Amino acid sequence: MKSRNSGRVSAKWLPVLCIGFFFLGTLFTNRFSGPLDSNCQLILTQQHSQELEIVSEDCSTKKKVEDEKAVMDEVQKTHEVIKSLDKSVSMLQMELAATRST
Numbered sequence: 001m002k003s004r005n006s007g008r009v010s011a012k013w014l015p016v017l018c019i020g021f022f023f024l025g026t027l028f029t030n031r032f033s034g035p036l037d038s039n040c041q042l043i044l045t046q047q048h049s050q051e052l053e054i055v056s057e058d059c060s061t062k063k064k065v066e067d068e069k070a071v072m073d074e075v076q077k078t079h080e081v082i083k084s085l086d087k088s089v090s091m092l093q094m095e096l097a098a099t100r101s102t
Helices: 014-032 038-101
Strands: none
């Protein structure tokens, strides 16, 4: 007669097996993926620094000029809007004074 638990793992052993296989996997992964040789790391570091330098040069030169122009345009528009609102407020004040006096 067959037993009920043939081929099954007990629920108590499942976390132990998972943790064990996890550590076993990290052990093999670290062993097979050895460190890169120093020449390869040096080349990768130089490439990375060159890419960063190129990107930073592009950002600093183009955006500053464009940003300054955009800021000056916005300042000019703001001054014009303030003048327009000031004229509107003074017109409304004059109309209010005129309607109160009549």
